[in-house]
Amino acid sequence: MEKDKGIWKLGCAGLAALTVLYAGVVMGAEAPGEKPVPARVQEEEVPRPPEKPPELPTLFPSMVPYPPTTTFEVGPSFGVLAPYGYGAAQDTLSRGWQKHHLGPVTVAPFFEYDALYRTNIYQTPTDKKADFINTINPGIRFELPMAKTHKLSVGYLGNYFIYSRYNNNSHYDQNLNADAAFNFPRWSLRFGNALRLATEEKTAQNARERDYTRESPYFGATYKFADRWRIEGNYQFESLTFAKQVDRTSEYQYHTAGWSLNYKFWPKTAALVQYVLMFRQHPADHTRDNTVHTPLVGLTWDPTAKLSGTAKFGYTITDYYTKLPTRNSNPNSWAMSIQSLYRFSRFTNLALIAQRSIQEDTDNFNNAYINTGLFLTLSHLFHYFQVSSNLSFSFYRNVYQQDSFDGLTGEFRRREDNVLSAGGGLSRPFTRWLRLRLDYIYNNKASNFSGFSYNEHKVMLGAQTSF
Numbered sequence: 486m487e488k489d490k491g492i493w494k495l496g497c498a499g500l501a502a503l504t505v506l507y508a509g510v511v512m513g514a515e516a517p518g519e520k521p522v523p524a525r526v527q528e529e530e531v532p533r534p535p536e537k538p539p540e541l542p543t544l545f546p547s548m549v550p551y552p553p554t555t556t557f558e559v560g561p562s563f564g565v566l567a568p569y570g571y572g573a574a575q576d577t578l579s580r581g582w583q584k585h586h587l588g589p590v591t592v593a594p595f596f597e598y599d600a601l602y603r604t605n606i607y608q609t610p611t612d613k614k615a616d617f618i619n620t621i622n623p624g625i626r627f628e629l630p631m632a633k634t635h636k637l638s639v640g641y642l643g644n645y646f647i648y649s650r651y652n653n654n655s656h657y658d659q660n661l662n663a664d665a666a667f668n669f670p671r672w673s674l675r676f677g678n679a680l681r682l683a684t685e686e687k688t689a690q691n692a693r694e695r696d697y698t699r700e701s702p703y704f705g706a707t708y709k710f711a712d713r714w715r716i717e718g719n720y721q722f723e724s725l726t727f728a729k730q731v732d733r734t735s736e737y738q739y740h741t742a743g744w745s746l747n748y749k750f751w752p753k754t755a756a757l758v759q760y761v762l763m764f765r766q767h768p769a770d771h772t773r774d775n776t777v778h779t780p781l782v783g784l785t786w787d788p789t790a791k792l793s794g795t796a797k798f799g800y801t802i803t804d805y806y807t808k809l810p811t812r813n814s815n816p817n818s819w820a821m822s823i824q825s826l827y828r829f830s831r832f833t834n835l836a837l838i839a840q841r842s843i844q845e846d847t848d849n850f851n852n853a854y855i856n857t858g859l860f861l862t863l864s865h866l867f868h869y870f871q872v873s874s875n876l877s878f879s880f881y882r883n884v885y886q887q888d889s890f891d892g893l894t895g896e897f898r899r900r901e902d903n904v905l906s907a908g909g910g911l912s913r914p915f916t917r918w919l920r921l922r923l924d925y926i927y928n929n930k931a932s933n934f935s936g937f938s939y940n941e942h943k944v945m946l947g948a949q950t951s952f
Contacts, residue, residue: 690848755785
């Protein structure tokens with residue numbers, strides 16, 4: 486208990502210091518009184534602004550300890566299909582920054598080691614177990630550019646978790662991605678396949694580790710016509726399968742398709758009309774199969790603007806094929822997806838994702854729930870010291886749509902979960918091929934169901950290399 490309090494005080498102090506620091510950065514770090522940058526640093530070390538400002542990050546830096554999470558908690562939804570679809574499918578696993586040429590092929594190797602300390606590895610409300618975890622992440626990416634506008638790529642990223650004390654929890658996850666992108670003056674195509682062979686960790690809610698395979702082929706096409714109009718179509722298939730028979734009641738197959746039409750009425754602003762259709766299938770129990778219809782309207786900003794992103798709102802209609810008296814067969818709700826990036830300066834960015842959607846808990850007899858979430862990341866580059874930093878905050882609420890049984894209280898009631906995360910991180914390159922990083926994150930889940938609430942502190946110190 487005293488150790489947890491100490492970690493908590495340390496984390497609060499770190500967050501407070503970073504918050505004060507960021508207040509200075511955002512409100513006045515570039516005021517006339519700022520310490521001048523030496524001419525040599527200005528000329529050689531300060532990175533030049535890119536021709537096209539960066540897009541939203543595929544993963545928020547401190548929302549989860551890098552590498553990817555080992556559970557299926559709801560997180561920020563990225564991409565054109567948001568708030569639905571599996572945004573991580575189109576991650577090309579590009580982590581290395583040093584590139585080498587083997588004939589026409591570009592190779593980017595990567596390796597990371599992190600020492601991670603967790604105060605509650607089983608996410609229990611009481612009797613918390615802490616441990617140090619060695620995380621090892623080897624990666625490599627091969628890219629073949631063609632005619633300067635097209636490219637083929639293959640990427641690999643390993644996520645190895647080696648526990649020091651509770652070594653039965655150690656597991657070794659594998660990620661593979663193959664991606665092809667073709668860009669022409671009027672139209673473009675992109676397709677590929679993501680494969681994850683991994684282990685879902687044991688927690689208070691999951692009585693055992695579960696080895697799984699998550700595969701997601703995807704396809705997208707865009708066509709521009711009449712200079713102002715753009716039509717886009719996307720399809721994604723997501724398949725989750727478990728190695729053991731006892732876990733196969735949680736398997737699913739999701740088909741997600743989307744059609745969108747954009748009309749640019751200002752040079753940097755376009756209206757958006759979209760329709761997203763999902764077919765959810767469950768091989769172990771077809772009474773859980775359902776269709777999700779979501780029409781959306783909104784606006785999108787061109788990435789060359791200071792403020793870029795997409796904001797769209799709509800309504801989700803869910804229809805279960807099998808009508809059961811104990812289930813709401815038509816859970817409906819309004820839907821939202823906001824993905825935005827605001828550039829305060831060349832060195833300070835604020836990323837925002839807000840979303841609302843109807844999801845399903847495949848471990849709870851497919852009980853549908855409404856997920857409403859907000860994810861914020863403020864990043865700043867201290868160019869004088871070459872230190873990249875970030876502050877992150879997220880909050881989401883899951884409201885289940887039907888009563889379920891609380892095993893500890895013996896009651897049937899409606900479950901509600903509130904999940905909050907806050908943290909920060911620093912990283913600095915020491916050579917062209919080596920970077921060091923330090924991250925802290927606090928997670929807190931509050932549920933009205935017994936045994937589902939927990940809090941945890943995570944502190945991570947690591948090194949990344951691309952050689």
